[in-house]
Amino acid sequence: MNPPSALVRRLRARHLELLQILGEVSTVHAAAKRMNLSQPATTRMLREVEAMFGGPLFDRNARGIAPNRSGTALIARAAILMRELGTIENEIGLVRQGQQGLLRIGALSGNLNATVAVAQLLKKAPTVQVSIREGQINLLIASLLGGELDCVVGPITDEELRNVRIDELRLERLVEDSMAVVASPNSAWSRRRRIKWEDLSEARWILPPTESVLRRAFMRVYLELGMRPPQHTVEALSPLTTRSLITLGTVDLGLLRMAHAKEEARLGGLKILSMVSAPKLPALALLARRAPSLRSAPLDLFIELLRESSGTIHDARA
Numbered sequence: 001m002n003p004p005s006a007l008v009r010r011l012r013a014r015h016l017e018l019l020q021i022l023g024e025v026s027t028v029h030a031a032a033k034r035m036n037l038s039q040p041a042t043t044r045m046l047r048e049v050e051a052m053f054g055g056p057l058f059d060r061n062a063r064g065i066a067p068n069r070s071g072t073a074l075i076a077r078a079a080i081l082m083r084e085l086g087t088i089e090n091e092i093g094l095v096r097q098g099q100q101g102l103l104r105i106g107a108l109s110g111n112l113n114a115t116v117a118v119a120q121l122l123k124k125a126p127t128v129q130v131s132i133r134e135g136q137i138n139l140l141i142a143s144l145l146g147g148e149l150d151c152v153v154g155p156i157t158d159e160e161l162r163n164v165r166i167d168e169l170r171l172e173r174l175v176e177d178s179m180a181v182v183a184s185p186n187s188a189w190s191r192r193r194r195i196k197w198e199d200l201s202e203a204r205w206i207l208p209p210t211e212s213v214l215r216r217a218f219m220r221v222y223l224e225l226g227m228r229p230p231q232h233t234v235e236a237l238s239p240l241t242t243r244s245l246i247t248l249g250t251v252d253l254g255l256l257r258m259a260h261a262k263e264e265a266r267l268g269g270l271k272i273l274s275m276v277s278a279p280k281l282p283a284l285a286l287l288a289r290r291a292p293s294l295r296s297a298p299l300d301l302f303i304e305l306l307r308e309s310s311g312t313i314h315d316a317r318a
Helices: 006-010 013-022 028-035 039-052 069-096 112-124 137-145 213-224 239-247 258-267 297-317
Strands: 058-061 064-067 101-107 128-134 151-155 169-183 205-207 232-235 253-257 280-289
Touching: 006 039, 013 028, 013 039, 013 069, 028 039, 028 064, 064 069, 101 112, 101 137, 101 297, 112 128, 112 258, 112 297, 137 151, 137 169, 137 280, 151 297, 169 213, 169 239, 169 258, 169 297, 205 213, 205 239, 213 253, 213 280, 239 253, 239 258, 253 258, 280 297
Parallel strands: 101 128, 101 151, 205 232, 205 253
Antiparallel strands: 058 064, 151 280, 169 253, 169 280
């Protein structure tokens, strides 16, 4: 085992806290107030940090201070470490209460693969506490890189791969996916065969937000046909909202990822329309931080179960 560096011996949590605060305020005076310290003590602490890292981290000006390139990089890392310390504190608290730890998952709303894996995880490790954050994939990846999540399950597009810090993560493709158009089983649409996309242009749609993978694939279909994409009657991200509004007759049609649509069809809530083509979507993937030291035992078990559930769902729905 390598001996600890001089930085490890000298750096304190309060130094990290100061850096995190200086990423949010522009004066040492404001930082001192936030830390409940005197301004001279805060200035001295900042000088200690700059000495540890071999040079200035901030540019001084009449309005206060601003991080230089080194400072900006260090502030980002300090914020991650502070969040990790908060996570450690929470996990130890959970362990003292008899829990096995905390697992923080980012996923698209209604992600069936992640849901099945979580259910299996809690059967095998019932004292693990799970937090699922749903949202757009790019925002979830930013939270993963920022230390707020342990993993993300979702479609990875070329846009996400252009993230300048994507190489800090490990990516594992889970299953291929495609887009499904869904309607009420009782609707006239559900009785039709080999429907063309052009036939649906005047229908009442519930569509996901424009920045979502599903919506972009939907728009591409119509643009390639030389047509204007249909307008939405309702815009919503949640598959539950899609099913509810179609069932209530508020809208005619909606979009779902194929795995989720097949599950809804199996339960009888929705019918998948027989389209002449089903555009492929970016494969569902798992993202986690690359360093094994940042992966907990609950996360490793969840990853294993996610691989199994993804294969099972794909085989059962094929």
